[in-house]
Amino acid sequence: MSDTVATPPAAATRAAPSGRPPSVAAAGWSRGLLETKMFFREKDAVVFTFAFPIVMLVIFGSIFQGGIGDTSITVSQLYTAGLIGAGVMSASFQNLGIGIAGDRDDGTLKRLAGTPLPRSSYFIGKIIGVLVVAVVEVAILLAIGVLMYDLSLPSGAAPWVTFTWVFLLGITGCALLGVAFSSLPRSAKSASAVISLPFVVLQFISGVFIPFTAMPEWLMRIASFFPLKWMCQGFRSVFLGDAGAALEMTGSYELDRVALVLAAWVAGGLVLCLTTFRWKSRRDG
Template structure:
């Protein structure tokens, strides 16, 4: 008498594998732990904007010519914009070094989805930028009389400017990571444009005091619009008179930062390389 053997169905492969998003979160946690273990990098990353704020805020203590606003408050808003764009420099240099030392090549041979690697990098950048912003706000309030906004709508403006700015600059950083010929040259190739952008985008020098041709160049990149959005949050309606258009143009800020998110993604897809040039 024959017996019928019933086999249990094999578990679906997809059920055994974490999603790309979950792996990206795990990768972000790993990237964040690795970052905070590098004490030199942590100290420089967080100390640099603090030192700049204290120096510039202490040297330029005068009024902006608008009642209740000081130059130091302007620097707080500008350096917050710079902190939100940290991903451009950190990702551009970090990924170039990962490519040069073979990390990207090894990851390409693992089951880790490519999207998870980039999600991890972007979330790590978001955490670092948020920590920098919190520290700068605390110093601005404690030392330079910065008044935090009380309206929920103003904080919502801060949130979307911050998120769009971090995403756009992070994607731009990923795209430019392919420019350096090696990891050793990445700092020089990527850091210099970032410093130049800070000077022409309203971080250290008010845009109203810059030549028109420099303002036109800065307007191409996201940092100028990020700083403009943050000025609307921390300088309020009174500060709008200091803008070239006598308005913060928040609609235009949202449009351009959103365009940089889309454009940055396209640039990444077109320019990103997993292998170094010597690997072909």
């Protein structure tokens, strides 16, 4: 999860050689490098972030073995595809929400607001950090799936194009949702519980640990409203191929609907951020 170390004013932004302040993009890039360095310096956060989905994959993949129905797909391969979606949401929604809540509580946001750093550059930096963590997370899970559970990587370009847009839409929507949710916790101490609880619930009802079609209809309706279910469905289309489509509720991956729902969450998440985000903690008024 993101670390909450206060940023020294000098590190928040650096003047350009001409004496003019850096552009929003340049400042955001610098902030992103700083966010990434701070994250990887926190060894416990690094271990927890990367270890959780890996441990879940190994445990569930070891307990539930064998094929699914008449398909050539194994339960372990199904879990790999689902946990990739959960890993992307963990890196974006959970880590970003907890990290920003910590920055707000320890005064980092308040101090940054008083520096020349453009406010949008702070969020660009956070997104860069999230992208790095998510890419590493996905790479590790794919390596485990390939080496331990005979997961086959797509050989054509079309599946990887699908993977790219599902990944980008999913991580953007979940990151914006994490920014909005960061305003809910009253303090950094409560942020982990407040933000982790809905994420854990969504994993169980979105087809990560339990096949989506095995749940009651009312739970499927709830899960279908949130992005994780659609991310997992999109990733299953990439890594399970045509054989896995029979396991979906409609017998199809419905990629057009996946794109529509994830795009809607990007737009809705942006609206939520603009209307709910706070730079100051509640005790600052």
